[in-house]
Amino acid sequence: MQNLIEIKGVRHAYQTDSGPLPVLDGLELAVPEGGFVAVVGPSGCGKSTLTRLIAGLMKPDSGEVWLHGERVKGPRATVGMAFQNPVLLEWRSILKNILLPLEIVPTKLSKKQAEERARFLLSLVGLEGFEDKRPSELSGGMRQRASLCRALIHQPEVLILDEPFGALDAFTREDLWQTMHRVKEREPFTGVLITHDLRESIFLADQVVVLSGRPARTQYVLDIPSRGPRTLDDLYTPEAADQLNILRHQIQIAQGRAPAEEARA
Amino acid sequence: MNRHLRAIAVPLIAVAVFLAFWEWLVWVNGWPKFKMAAPSDLPPAYQRHWHLFLSMGWQTLWRTVVGLLLAVLFGTLLGMIMGFSRTMRDALYPLLVGFNAIPKATVVPIVALMFVGQHDFNTVLLAFMISFFPIAVSVSIGLSTLEPEYRDILRALGASQATIFWKIALPKTLPEFFGALKVAVTLAFIGTNLMEIVSPHGRGLGALFDSGRTNSDFPLMFAVLIALAFLGIVLYYVVVALEKIFAGWAERSPG
Ligand SMILES: Nc1ncnc2c1ncn2[C@@H]1O[C@H](COP(=O)(O)OP(=O)(O)OP(=O)(O)O)[C@@H](O)[C@H]1O
Ligand SMILES: [Mg+2]
Numbered sequence: 296m297q298n299l300i301e302i303k304g305v306r307h308a309y310q311t312d313s314g315p316l317p318v319l320d321g322l323e324l325a326v327p328e329g330g331f332v333a334v335v336g337p338s339g340c341g342k343s344t345l346t347r348l349i350a351g352l353m354k355p356d357s358g359e360v361w362l363h364g365e366r367v368k369g370p371r372a373t374v375g376m377a378f379q380n381p382v383l384l385e386w387r388s389i390l391k392n393i394l395l396p397l398e399i400v401p402t403k404l405s406k407k408q409a410e411e412r413a414r415f416l417l418s419l420v421g422l423e424g425f426e427d428k429r430p431s432e433l434s435g436g437m438r439q440r441a442s443l444c445r446a447l448i449h450q451p452e453v454l455i456l457d458e459p460f461g462a463l464d465a466f467t468r469e470d471l472w473q474t475m476h477r478v479k480e481r482e483p484f485t486g487v488l489i490t491h492d493l494r495e496s497i498f499l500a501d502q503v504v505v506l507s508g509r510p511a512r513t514q515y516v517l518d519i520p521s522r523g524p525r526t527l528d529d530l531y532t533p534e535a536a537d538q539l540n541i542l543r544h545q546i547q548i549a550q551g552r553a554p555a556e557e558a559r560a
Numbered sequence: 561m562n563r564h565l566r567a568i569a570v571p572l573i574a575v576a577v578f579l580a581f582w583e584w585l586v587w588v589n590g591w592p593k594f595k596m597a598a599p600s601d602l603p604p605a606y607q608r609h610w611h612l613f614l615s616m617g618w619q620t621l622w623r624t625v626v627g628l629l630l631a632v633l634f635g636t637l638l639g640m641i642m643g644f645s646r647t648m649r650d651a652l653y654p655l656l657v658g659f660n661a662i663p664k665a666t667v668v669p670i671v672a673l674m675f676v677g678q679h680d681f682n683t684v685l686l687a688f689m690i691s692f693f694p695i696a697v698s699v700s701i702g703l704s705t706l707e708p709e710y711r712d713i714l715r716a717l718g719a720s721q722a723t724i725f726w727k728i729a730l731p732k733t734l735p736e737f738f739g740a741l742k743v744a745v746t747l748a749f750i751g752t753n754l755m756e757i758v759s760p761h762g763r764g765l766g767a768l769f770d771s772g773r774t775n776s777d778f779p780l781m782f783a784v785l786i787a788l789a790f791l792g793i794v795l796y797y798v799v800v801a802l803e804k805i806f807a808g809w810a811e812r813s814p815g
Contacts, residue, residue, distance in 0.1 A: 374716055
């Protein structure tokens, strides 16, 4: 099977005042079409850098980033992004915020069709009736939902999520997890989710990639076998407990708090 | 009380109380007209010189506005240069701060001597020089503190720098810009009047004030002060109205 996203031996260092800071060192990642990969790793190990590479916002010092069989050389319209900060434009209504990407990328949709699609996405994430509200009138969770709609409006092949639920309280977060599953059913995409919440990673993704501490390389890959639609109860099964244990242990290794000989299980 | 009525009545009452206090102060101390004017002296002063007030007031007004418009253009441009380029910011900032630190009262005689007789040019120049600084600083800070994610959501789709500027950076700095414009409009007004007062045979309300001073005509001088205050208030609220239109979204309803 061809991988939609393929990252091979990527190295990157930032130039800082105190010399080069190696951030990624021999990173490997492959995501098949329609797959959803969660990336976890110690804080500051280079996860956001990874998303910027996939989005074509920057080039690696060496190594290759491939998207749909093409080498990534710069930004491309087939990518949608959402961050921890929802970055909605305060001077636009929610509807106009969501339509923003269509003002940049070429689209076949008429103005009316585009609006219909935006309304459909809003209803999908449970925000119907909020089209004309300003972002400041929405709660944090609602803003994040709107930000998700904006990332999807132009039907991107790849959805990149950099800790999108990181700033939300636990209940809102679990709500949004379920929303994500609903969205994935209706709006197929290939996803990369950066997160520091292990439960989130096994609930949403079908593969969890653990990065080592900085400079990051791929330390461990855990497949999450899927048995039909997931519910929150699945997080409290023995399988889930095993998966969480493995991941927790791998994170400890990545943080240098556990001996590394078991790193490649 | 009705809210609209209150919004108008409360400031009016405050002004009336202030005028009454002023009148009382002059009356109680028995100050003569060549020492201090009372509010009741002002209407006759306006009556005698109303045509002068109109023409001079217009002079002051248009020169302030032209100076301010130049400051907006130049300040925004400078702010953009400093906001987008770290190097330019490091290079220009000390120069700008140094220039701003020079008390403009010392610049007035120099400008007046350099361009003798060119009242309009001199006045506009000073209004401009004194007011572009806050605009340049606010625009540059607004642009340079734009969170990278704002840029990235558009850049990831292949948007050009110009598009990002028009769609995000510019609207996002509008609240800061208008905050600075409120300061700048007051400064430009001060600049205009400084020049008008110092320049010989000047024009504008500043010159009218100066003629009142040479004749020890206190009622005229105070009448000019009040007229200046009035013009200043008008200019300020024009900016506030523009802010409501273009950056009203930034306003949080109180409470
Ligand atoms: N533009 C930059 N210039 C210099 N150093 C940078 C730059 N961006 C990030 N870094 C550094 O590179 C390292 C990795 O950054 P990155 O944001 O990719 O980490 P992260 O895994 O996303 O962190 P977090 O878990 O906090 O989100 C950090 O130590 C950071 O300080
Ligand atoms: Mg990050």
